[in-house]
Amino acid sequence: MTGTGTEEKSNLADIAYVQLKRDITEGVFRPGDKLLMSALRERYDIGAGPMREALSRLVAERLVTAASQRGFRVATMSIDELRDIYFARAQLEALITELAVQKGGDSWEAGIIAAAHTLSRVTEIHAPEEMLTLWDSRHKAFHLAIASGCGSPKLLELRETMLDQAERYRQLWLREMVFSSEALERKREEHRVLVDKLLSGKSTEARQEMFEHMMNPIPIITEILCQRGIR
Amino acid sequence: MTGTGTEEKSNLADIAYVQLKRDITEGVFRPGDKLLMSALRERYDIGAGPMREALSRLVAERLVTAASQRGFRVATMSIDELRDIYFARAQLEALITELAVQKGGDSWEAGIIAAAHTLSRVTEIHAPEEMLTLWDSRHKAFHLAIASGCGSPKLLELRETMLDQAERYRQLWLREMVFSSEALERKREEHRVLVDKLLSGKSTEARQEMFEHMMNPIPIITEILCQRGIR
DNA sequence: TTTTATAAAAATGTAGATATTTTTATAAAA
DNA sequence: TTTTATAAAAATATCTACATTTTTATAAAA
Secondary structure, three states, X not given: OOOOOOOOOOOHHHHHHHHHHHHHHOOOOOOOOEEOHHHHHHHHOOOHHHHHHHHHHHHHOOOEEEEOOOEEEEOOOOHHHHHHHHHHHHHHHHHXXXXXXXXXXXXXXXXXXXXXXXXXXOOOOOOHHHHHHHHHHHHHHHHHHHHHHHOOHHHHHHHHHHHHHHHHHHHHHHXXXXXXXXXXXXXXXXXXXXXXXXXXXXXXXXXHHHHHHHHOOHHHHHHHHHHOOOO | XXXXXXXXXXXXXXXHHHHHHHHHHOOOOOOOOEEOHHHHHHHHOOOHHHHHHHHHHHHHOOXXXXXXXXXXXXXXXXXXXXXXXXXXXXXXXXXXXXXXXHHOOHHHHHHHHHHHHHHHOOOOOOOHHHHHHHHHHHHHHHHHHXXXXXXXXXXXXXXXXXXXXXXXXXXXXXXXXHOOHHHHHHHHHHHHHHHHHHHHOOHHHHHHXXXXXXXXXXXXXXXHHHHOOOO
């Protein structure tokens, strides 16, 4: 065997699951779209069995809805759902942050500082789309560095499921954000303040700061949704 | 059409999902057991396709683990996982409780008082097994009445997933609890205190009370797991 | 023992059969 | 004409049976 030892064999259902999930969050399939079996089978070059497996998993993750004998649809989006997802996510992230600060630890702090630095180095030297993906992945890494200090795998798992559910809304926000220097600068400042609170050890304040940071995108996303006629 | 209007047709995968989930939480299939395709197909009288669908959903819910080309197993149990699940669940339930108290509302309060009363009326007049199921369902209803006041469907959804994951551990605790008059009385008292805090409107205190209430079962369950040689 | 070869068991996938829903066409009633 | 109801046709979802691939168990050879 070559490679790293983390070789994970995967079956067709796994592959289709990953691809369809990406296609949904990237908007190839739009909210409410019917996910026609024949179309999916053609697109992912796969039989109906594995395809249904992939769909079932996405139903469990709330990205797809199923109606028995009537097939599958991309889960719809709405402003109500945006608010609920972002609120729940902010509460959860704030809780996790408070726990992480209380637990502290040198390597946790070091991880945050490193991630914050890496993030701050993403500037306009990159091509637009490249810049977007890079900022996004480093921003995610930054927040994960903070959350990972909470010490509870299950809480991190819950956090991950909320992240998945927020992803389609987040992508809308991301494009507004990354292509506006002022917005980027504002975020940079927010992150500075956040890191200060985290390292100060004041867990309650850090919690509050994180909550607000997580709620900030809601108005911008609401705006975009309205423009697209989603209510 | 007859019936209530909530007629939900379901396909074979749905049926197998519900039955297998029950069989796992009730211990028909034990932690770590191989879930042999041929055995499952025979038991639920179903083809491999729908069976795999049901299994996939349970994998997403963490009750089953999958290894590609090597089939499925019942997720193992451990004291570490017990601690993590109960901690995460307690934190989440405490958070939800705090929000519910802040949001308040007359019908929310009324719902709690009603549920508490109904629960307190489950006494030894029932046959043992009947008593167990009755107390369990009313206890769940009581806690749901509290949580439902938080106003966030997504937080309630997260709560539900944690409940599912805790269920196998909870069942162990339930038998110890329900068949001991002292333990039952202690719980009754805990609930009284909890309701007091909830209705007093002191959200921070209510939160703390709920956290402790949720953490209480851990030592008892740890004991039982040790007796069964699970570490 | 360790390795290699072989056979049995099991998981996974496809194709086609079956059942259900949706659409379309047609006719009756308003 | 417009609406409503009905029936046939098409599209679609679902399921099973069988074929293929992979893993595991067993035994022979080094």
